[in-house]
Amino acid sequence: MAFARTNVSLSQPDITQKLTERVDDLKKRIAAWGKRIWRYTERSTRFNQSRLFQSNQKRLYESLERPMVSGTGPAPNQADTVAFWRGLWSEPVNHSEGPWTEVVASQCAGITPMDPVIITPDNVAEAVRRAPNWKSPGLDGLHHYWLKGFMVCHSVLARQFQEALNQKSLPSLFTTGITHLVPKDQGTTDPSKYRPITCLPTIYKTLTSILSARITRDYFLARSDDRYILRSNTFDVTELERLRREAVSSSGENAAAEDAAPQLAEQTANVDAAVNTPVVVDSNNDGTVAQELELEQMRSTLEEAIVETRSTPLENRPRLPRLALSERNRAFVRALNPMLVTYLEASRDLCETDSILFGAALAVCRIIGATLSTAGRATGQSSAIPAWRIRIEERPSSAD
Numbered sequence: 001m002a003f004a005r006t007n008v009s010l011s012q013p014d015i016t017q018k019l020t021e022r023v024d025d026l027k028k029r030i031a032a033w034g035k036r037i038w039r040y041t042e043r044s045t046r047f048n049q050s051r052l053f054q055s056n057q058k059r060l061y062e063s064l065e066r067p068m069v070s071g072t073g074p075a076p077n078q079a080d081t082v083a084f085w086r087g088l089w090s091e092p093v094n095h096s097e098g099p100w101t102e103v104v105a106s107q108c109a110g111i112t113p114m115d116p117v118i119i120t121p122d123n124v125a126e127a128v129r130r131a132p133n134w135k136s137p138g139l140d141g142l143h144h145y146w147l148k149g150f151m152v153c154h155s156v157l158a159r160q161f162q163e164a165l166n167q168k169s170l171p172s173l174f175t176t177g178i179t180h181l182v183p184k185d186q187g188t189t190d191p192s193k194y195r196p197i198t199c200l201p202t203i204y205k206t207l208t209s210i211l212s213a214r215i216t217r218d219y220f221l222a223r224s225d226d227r228y229i230l231r232s233n234t235f236d237v238t239e240l241e242r243l244r245r246e247a248v249s250s251s252g253e254n255a256a257a258e259d260a261a262p263q264l265a266e267q268t269a270n271v272d273a274a275v276n277t278p279v280v281v282d283s284n285n286d287g288t289v290a291q292e293l294e295l296e297q298m299r300s301t302l303e304e305a306i307v308e309t310r311s312t313p314l315e316n317r318p319r320l321p322r323l324a325l326s327e328r329n330r331a332f333v334r335a336l337n338p339m340l341v342t343y344l345e346a347s348r349d350l351c352e353t354d355s356i357l358f359g360a361a362l363a364v365c366r367i368i369g370a371t372l373s374t375a376g377r378a379t380g381q382s383s384a385i386p387a388w389r390i391r392i393e394e395r396p397s398s399a400d
Contacts, residue, residue: 076191081181084191114218119162119210121155127209128154131202134322138177138201139314140354145323146361147202149333156344156353161207164350171351173314174204203354298332299339301367306343306359319373320361332364 052060131144147153164170181194188194309317323329340360347353365372 074189076189081191117214119158121158123210124154124158127206136199138199140201141317142202142358144202152337152340160350173351174201302339302363305363309355309359321370332367336360
């Protein structure tokens, strides 16, 4: 009898010595992997704490004072959880309005109202650029990575955002989110011991980011005290001067909005020139052989994915994987941009644009051969262990 993947056999005369050496070797490997996991954990903790210190110092200090909760125990009963949160969210609330509301209303009466918000493709591009690539999406399952890659959608989103503002209405899809319950302490069976975190669709978060930036800009520009603005660390001197020039020349913003519509027409004119041009994908870091993929095949895959997405309920959409940020993957995303123009031009509302973008993302995943989860996105109690740590811990078992 021999041990798998080793040269150790029970019939050998020095079996005891070989087993001892084998055990020592495995102990060294385990210790090495343990140190590697520790280094990754320490670096990740330092990085997250430094980033949190720059954005929200109060939250950082609270996280240091409060121990980390794993939440790996039994989950609360679903009926109890629904009943608890229904009592908070579904019951009518009577707010008590004191005399201070009249004081605030009188103080706000003399404030000059904001100019009408005009959303341009540049506003959409800037909001998307600031967003993290793989932040948890909402019901549609679309990440910011795809909004960054499919740049031809920016002008369409700007137009449809503007229509939503003018009509003061949004589809219910974009105001409906997936709520995750995060445990506050070890009492995981008590529904009141959970903190709700709701993930909204990325397209909706892009719109709110644009509006938030515009409100923040107008608020600080309305202040007459430049020292207060500089102390707030929101704008530096150069940025403040630039914003003041933009506020004075508001006609330039209106002109930019009027020029936003012809961008799609210019992109459409470039589609015919790129239809018969093959896309050459360079070899990636793993040494994958360079390959040439005809645009007609990509166009067919894109059409099939969009048709499939339109006929699939949101809850049954596959989970899009997080792609490596390689030049090969970016090349495929760029290649689909001119093909999307025709679909986006015919889009009637934000819901249809969302399904087109998800179908395009699905097509890219199929073209590059990425693994897709076909079980839908319904989730239960998830593991608190980071994904990168799980991958590292799984490697020793396959290292031999």
